[in-house]
Amino acid sequence: MQITLLHFTPIHICSNAIRTCWQSFAKGDNGGEKDKELIDRVGNKYKHASTLEHLYYNFYIKGISRACLQxxxxxxxxxxxxxxxxxxxxxxxxxxxxxxVNEENLARAEAFVVFTNNEKVNIASLKALENLREILHEGISNDLAKFAMPESYRTELSWSINARSLQNFLSLRTSKSALWEIQDLAKAIFEALPDDHRFIFEDCIQNHSHNLAD
Incomplete structure (x- = not known):
């Protein structure tokens, strides 16, 4: 998968929103250490997480499966x-x-489907992909053919989310109980964030390894 951060709200927009409540604008430092400490204290430690909703992130996500999209x-x-x-x-x-089914065709298929480390599942995805290819080659319309798309078929999307919702996403989807692919996605999303924004989300990340066969 490929994750690109297209745009994000500057950090001082969030600190400015917090300072609006106390009219303490003069104490700000335009997104510097004072403002970041304020965001961490009010938004994270004091749990006034609604203030984090002023921060938005726009991502382009490429190469995830339709299962992960669900x-x-x-x-x-x-x-x-x-x-x-x-x-x-x-x-x-x-x-x-x-x-x-051979190594060459499996390698070609990987441009269209997401594989696991389970050989039987991968072969089933390959056969489903071939069935779909044959249907399309016969001239059946995309609107009908898409009902035969495997869950492993790759897709891409633009995805926008505010910081409060992103905290929830990262907390749930870096859990070892989450689908392995969305665990990878969640970690990649975190890595794509600006360095000076990551402090908002660091406590949401659950560090662990996972097995693709699970």
């Missing part, structure tokens, strides 16, 4: 604009067959 769509107060299967399935129509 998980991502469960999160509230986010905006998603997703690659359309109606208009883009033509990308698969004229490629060569993915059969027989």
């Amino acid at each position: 998980e991502l769509a469960r999160h509230r107060l986010t905006s998603l604009s997703v690659k359309s299967s109606r208009y883009t399935l033509k990308e698969l129509r004229n490629v060569p067959s993915f059969l027989p």
Whole structure:
């Protein structure tokens, strides 16, 4: 997967919102250490997390599976604009067959589907991809063909989220009980954040390793 941070709200917008409550603007330092300490104290330690909603992040997420997209769509107060299967399935129509199952065809298929480390699951994804390719090659419309898309099929999207919702996302999706792919996504999202914003989210990250077969 590839994660790109397209845009983000400057940190001083959040500190300015907090200072609005006490009219303490003169104590600010335009997003410097004083302002960051204020955000951490009020937004994190004192749990006035509504103040964090003034910070927005806009990401471009490329290469996740439709299964991962389903998980991502469960999160509230986010905006998603997703690659359309109606208009883009033509990308698969004229490629060569993915059969027989061999290393070369598995490697080619990886441009279209997300693989795990389970061989049987990967072969099933390859066969499903081939079934979809054949349907498209026969001229069946994308609107019908998309019902045969495997959950492992790759997609991409623009994703916007505020800092409060992002804290919740990172807390839940870096858990070892989360789908392994969305664990990887959550960690990549955190790594894509600006360095001077990460203090807001560091306590949300659950550090652990995971097994793709789980």
